[in-house]
Amino acid sequence: MNVPPDRRSLGPAQKPNTGGAWRARWHEVIFEADTPAGKRFDIALLVLILLSVLSVCLESVESFREDYGTALLAIEWTFTVLFTAEYVVRLMTVRRPVRYALSFYGVVDLLAILPTYLSFFFPGSQSLLIIRALRLLRVFRILKLSHFVGEARLLGAAMRASVRKIIVFMGVVVTIMLIAGSLMYLVEGEANGFSNIPVSIYWAVVTMTTVGFGDIVPQTILGRFLASILMIMGYAIIAVPTGIVTVELGAAARAASNTQACPACGAGNHDNDARHCKYCGAKL
Numbered sequence: 136m137n138v139p140p141d142r143r144s145l146g147p148a149q150k151p152n153t154g155g156a157w158r159a160r161w162h163e164v165i166f167e168a169d170t171p172a173g174k175r176f177d178i179a180l181l182v183l184i185l186l187s188v189l190s191v192c193l194e195s196v197e198s199f200r201e202d203y204g205t206a207l208l209a210i211e212w213t214f215t216v217l218f219t220a221e222y223v224v225r226l227m228t229v230r231r232p233v234r235y236a237l238s239f240y241g242v243v244d245l246l247a248i249l250p251t252y253l254s255f256f257f258p259g260s261q262s263l264l265i266i267r268a269l270r271l272l273r274v275f276r277i278l279k280l281s282h283f284v285g286e287a288r289l290l291g292a293a294m295r296a297s298v299r300k301i302i303v304f305m306g307v308v309v310t311i312m313l314i315a316g317s318l319m320y321l322v323e324g325e326a327n328g329f330s331n332i333p334v335s336i337y338w339a340v341v342t343m344t345t346v347g348f349g350d351i352v353p354q355t356i357l358g359r360f361l362a363s364i365l366m367i368m369g370y371a372i373i374a375v376p377t378g379i380v381t382v383e384l385g386a387a388a389r390a391a392s393n394t395q396a397c398p399a400c401g402a403g404n405h406d407n408d409a410r411h412c413k414y415c416g417a418k419l
Contacts, residue, residue: 190210294380312340
């Protein structure tokens, strides 16, 4: 007996993948800045972030806290609930939520909502909500300032390549400060304010970085001579890391990145010719 066509059940291949369609649609809105809906979402999100940061700043002012404390608390919880819902939806719309949660933006999104909940156990921790300002970094992607994103990527690559050289250099600087502090302790002594070696090292740090608080000042001729040498060395110390990073910046020049976000982990800043995510390997 033949079954009428309208009563036949759809096979697995014929069933519409509503879950996948929902995820793809919301991923486009939340993570992509190339569509009108995605741009409107991100601009609205930036406005909410600015307002939440403003409310945190106002809450720290005693006069505002006394007059509008209840209203500011309600505003703070409203923003926290909205950002919590947004964070959950972000995790739901990527295929690898754990990878996104451990990414830079994922950690920032989480830290943007945790202080309010922690205030139940640690009063005053809600002031850490100012970290929400980090979420404003998305403005580069939203406004399609891909050349700024590319420059930031170059700078990050140069800093990573300079880490070992700078660590070695800082080791030399710390050694010089230890020696200079010990010498000043021997030359000036407790009578002139150099009461011990740690205090003398503190003076060497302040002098070598050209800060010069003036709370401890050498009084002897030899001490002033050593201080003069340390001040001159301070200018060279400032110049060396700059040169290291500048050289690495030239070596780190690479193709400009775009604003496309990975549908699996949510990472961005991919090369214009990229076909797969550089972080998780998913197809873009």
